[in-house]
Amino acid sequence: MTALADLNREISLCQDCELAKTRNNVVPGGGSENAEIMFVGEAPGFYEDQQGKPFVGSAGKFLDELLQSIGLDRTKVYICNVIKCRPPNNRDPFPQEIEACRKWLDRQIEIISPKVIVTLGRHSMARFFRGASIGKIHGTAQRVDGRLCFAMYHPAAALHQQSLRKTIEADILKLPEIIAQQQDESPREEPKAEPGPEQLSLF
Numbered sequence: 001m002t003a004l005a006d007l008n009r010e011i012s013l014c015q016d017c018e019l020a021k022t023r024n025n026v027v028p029g030g031g032s033e034n035a036e037i038m039f040v041g042e043a044p045g046f047y048e049d050q051q052g053k054p055f056v057g058s059a060g061k062f063l064d065e066l067l068q069s070i071g072l073d074r075t076k077v078y079i080c081n082v083i084k085c086r087p088p089n090n091r092d093p094f095p096q097e098i099e100a101c102r103k104w105l106d107r108q109i110e111i112i113s114p115k116v117i118v119t120l121g122r123h124s125m126a127r128f129f130r131g132a133s134i135g136k137i138h139g140t141a142q143r144v145d146g147r148l149c150f151a152m153y154h155p156a157a158a159l160h161q162q163s164l165r166k167t168i169e170a171d172i173l174k175l176p177e178i179i180a181q182q183q184d185e186s187p188r189e190e191p192k193a194e195p196g197p198e199q200l201s202l203f
Helices: 003-012 046-051 056-071 096-112 122-128 154-162 162-172 175-189
Strands: 037-041 076-079 115-121 141-144 147-152
Touching: 003 096, 037 122, 056 154, 056 162, 076 096, 096 122, 096 147, 115 154, 115 175, 122 147, 147 162, 147 175, 154 162
Parallel strands: 037 076, 037 115, 115 147
Antiparallel strands: 141 147
């Protein structure tokens, strides 16, 4: 059994917050353990809670389209959420629920060690871009704790607000450039990055 499979088993047994009482299934995440790109959403929804898999509803179908637009699919990336259990009625996760799940996301990042973390939605964004506004930073990347993080709107936002669909589609097209920039810069990087987030130019 792999380290990620062991971790998923631990997550499935978690009783650290009240969501353990209302969930049908824990949704640890899915995809490649060797993924260079990790997508971090907010919380499982109805269909995710039923199937125990991330992004399997309408937002998941749009995410699949976004991945295809840059030549990727789920087998090449890792997809998870900030919290691993569905909040009742798909409400926003409470701060204490996000905090209870923090250790699980931290360990997933440690095991997978992605080159780029893509945040999907404001709760995921807040985990990596503290104090930022998604309306201002979507489509941009910062180096956070030595790792590139790229902010996007949640795919579900396009389902509720059609005007955001083109914005989201345009933002993800920047990802290949982000990855290429990371690969170009890696050989020249110093062992320790300068402290604090470093805004990266995408153009």
